[in-house]
Amino acid sequence: MSHGPIITLSGPQDPRALEGIPVRKRHGELDVPCPTCKGRGQYNVELHPHGRSKREVCPDCRGDGWIETTGDATAVQDIVMVNGQPQWVTRYVPIDNSHLTQPTASQPEDDEPKG
Numbered sequence: 001m002s003h004g005p006i007i008t009l010s011g012p013q014d015p016r017a018l019e020g021i022p023v024r025k026r027h028g029e030l031d032v033p034c035p036t037c038k039g040r041g042q043y044n045v046e047l048h049p050h051g052r053s054k055r056e057v058c059p060d061c062r063g064d065g066w067i068e069t070t071g072d073a074t075a076v077q078d079i080v081m082v083n084g085q086p087q088w089v090t091r092y093v094p095i096d097n098s099h100l101t102q103p104t105a106s107q108p109e110d111d112e113p114k115g
Contacts, residue, residue: 004049012036012058017043020053024065032069034061041065 009017023039033039037058046054057063068074073092080089 006049007047009043009045009047011045012043014044016047017045019044019047021055026066027064028066028068028070030069031066034058034065034067036060037065039065 007016011017018038018040021040021042021044023033024041026039034041037043037060040058041061041063042055042057044053045056048054058065061067073094076091076093078089078091079086081087
Protein backbone atom coordinates (compact mmCIF):
# COMPACT_ATOMS: atom_id res chain seq x y z
CA MET A 1 0.00 0.00 0.00
CA SER A 2 1.62 3.25 -1.17
CA HIS A 3 1.09 6.53 0.66
CA GLY A 4 2.82 8.79 -1.82
CA PRO A 5 6.16 9.17 -3.50
CA ILE A 6 9.56 9.43 -1.86
CA ILE A 7 10.80 13.00 -2.28
CA THR A 8 14.49 13.30 -3.14
CA LEU A 9 16.01 16.61 -2.03
CA SER A 10 18.79 18.45 -3.85
CA GLY A 11 21.04 19.06 -0.83
CA PRO A 12 21.25 21.22 2.30
CA GLN A 13 20.09 24.30 0.36
CA ASP A 14 16.74 22.64 -0.50
CA PRO A 15 13.83 24.38 1.31
CA ARG A 16 12.72 21.11 2.96
CA ALA A 17 16.19 19.81 3.83
CA LEU A 18 16.06 20.93 7.47
CA GLU A 19 12.42 19.95 8.20
CA GLY A 20 11.99 18.07 11.45
CA ILE A 21 15.63 18.33 12.56
CA PRO A 22 16.21 20.18 15.85
CA VAL A 23 19.11 22.57 16.39
CA ARG A 24 21.93 20.90 18.32
CA LYS A 25 23.21 22.23 21.64
CA ARG A 26 26.17 24.58 21.35
CA HIS A 27 29.45 23.30 22.83
CA GLY A 28 31.47 26.50 23.30
CA GLU A 29 30.66 30.15 23.85
CA LEU A 30 32.50 31.25 20.70
CA ASP A 31 30.92 28.68 18.39
CA VAL A 32 28.66 29.92 15.60
CA PRO A 33 25.93 27.94 13.81
CA CYS A 34 27.15 26.10 10.72
CA PRO A 35 26.00 28.06 7.66
CA THR A 36 25.32 24.84 5.74
CA CYS A 37 23.04 23.02 8.22
CA LYS A 38 22.01 26.04 10.35
CA GLY A 39 23.12 24.39 13.60
CA ARG A 40 21.48 21.01 13.01
CA GLY A 41 24.52 18.87 12.11
CA GLN A 42 22.62 16.99 9.41
CA TYR A 43 20.07 17.49 6.66
CA ASN A 44 17.40 15.45 4.90
CA VAL A 45 18.24 13.90 1.54
CA GLU A 46 14.95 11.97 1.18
CA LEU A 47 11.51 12.49 2.70
CA HIS A 48 9.34 9.37 2.92
CA PRO A 49 5.52 9.45 2.99
CA HIS A 50 5.24 7.92 6.49
CA GLY A 51 7.12 10.84 8.06
CA ARG A 52 10.51 9.17 7.97
CA SER A 53 13.53 10.69 6.30
CA LYS A 54 16.99 9.71 5.11
CA ARG A 55 19.65 12.11 6.41
CA GLU A 56 23.31 12.90 5.80
CA VAL A 57 25.84 14.33 8.23
CA CYS A 58 26.86 17.89 7.36
CA PRO A 59 30.37 17.79 5.85
CA ASP A 60 31.28 21.31 7.02
CA CYS A 61 30.68 20.89 10.75
CA ARG A 62 31.07 17.07 10.83
CA GLY A 63 27.69 16.68 12.49
CA ASP A 64 28.29 19.11 15.36
CA GLY A 65 26.00 21.81 13.98
CA TRP A 66 28.42 24.47 15.18
CA ILE A 67 31.67 25.90 13.85
CA GLU A 68 34.61 26.62 16.16
CA THR A 69 35.64 30.26 15.66
CA THR A 70 38.80 30.35 17.78
CA GLY A 71 40.88 28.18 15.45
CA ASP A 72 41.60 25.60 18.14
CA ALA A 73 42.37 22.07 17.06
CA THR A 74 39.49 19.61 17.11
CA ALA A 75 39.81 16.18 18.73
CA VAL A 76 39.24 13.39 16.20
CA GLN A 77 39.05 9.71 17.18
CA ASP A 78 41.12 7.43 14.96
CA ILE A 79 42.51 3.90 14.82
CA VAL A 80 46.22 3.32 14.21
CA MET A 81 48.19 0.10 13.96
CA VAL A 82 50.73 -0.40 16.79
CA ASN A 83 52.86 -3.56 16.54
CA GLY A 84 50.26 -5.03 14.18
CA GLN A 85 47.37 -4.36 16.58
CA PRO A 86 44.67 -1.68 16.12
CA GLN A 87 44.60 0.95 18.85
CA TRP A 88 42.25 3.90 19.43
CA VAL A 89 43.98 7.28 19.54
CA THR A 90 42.86 10.88 19.70
CA ARG A 91 44.40 13.19 17.11
CA TYR A 92 44.09 16.97 17.32
CA VAL A 93 43.43 18.40 13.89
CA PRO A 94 43.50 22.14 13.18
CA ILE A 95 40.29 23.05 11.39
CA ASP A 96 40.29 25.66 8.62
CA ASN A 97 36.78 27.13 8.57
CA SER A 98 37.74 30.16 6.48
CA HIS A 99 35.59 28.93 3.57
CA LEU A 100 32.51 29.08 5.84
CA THR A 101 32.86 32.70 6.96
CA GLN A 102 31.68 35.77 5.10
CA PRO A 103 34.40 38.20 3.91
CA THR A 104 34.40 41.44 5.87
CA ALA A 105 35.06 44.95 4.59
CA SER A 106 38.73 44.57 5.55
CA GLN A 107 38.97 41.28 3.63
CA PRO A 108 38.45 41.94 -0.09
CA GLU A 109 37.08 39.09 -2.15
CA ASP A 110 39.31 37.52 -4.80
CA ASP A 111 37.07 38.64 -7.69
CA GLU A 112 39.52 41.27 -8.94
CA PRO A 113 42.30 40.18 -11.30
CA LYS A 114 45.77 40.59 -9.85
CA GLY A 115 48.71 41.96 -11.72
